[in-house]
Amino acid sequence: MTFTPEQVLAAHKANVETLFGLTAKAFEGVEKLVELNLQVAKTTLSEACLLYTSDAADDLLCVDLGGRRIIQKKNRNKCKTT
Numbered sequence: 001m002t003f004t005p006e007q008v009l010a011a012h013k014a015n016v017e018t019l020f021g022l023t024a025k026a027f028e029g030v031e032k033l034v035e036l037n038l039q040v041a042k043t044t045l046s047e048a049c050l051l052y053t054s055d056a057a058d059d060l061l062c063v064d065l066g067g068r069r070i071i072q073k074k075n076r077n078k079c080k081t082t
Helices: 005-058
Strands: 062-065 068-071
Touching: none
Parallel strands: none
Antiparallel strands: 062 068
């Protein structure tokens, strides 16, 4: 069975179009995955910041910085160090 140059060209063109279509779908999937990961990271950060600021607001005499406390000099006895 022999193919004409037009048939070979049409087959190659169809294969390239299929490849581009699949590549576009793959990139759409990756973009959605990255977007979801960013949403999770932003939500986690905002929740962590809310917890941090609410803890700092509850403890007006000290400020919590990553597990360490900065103690005001005047109220040294009132703040607990962790």
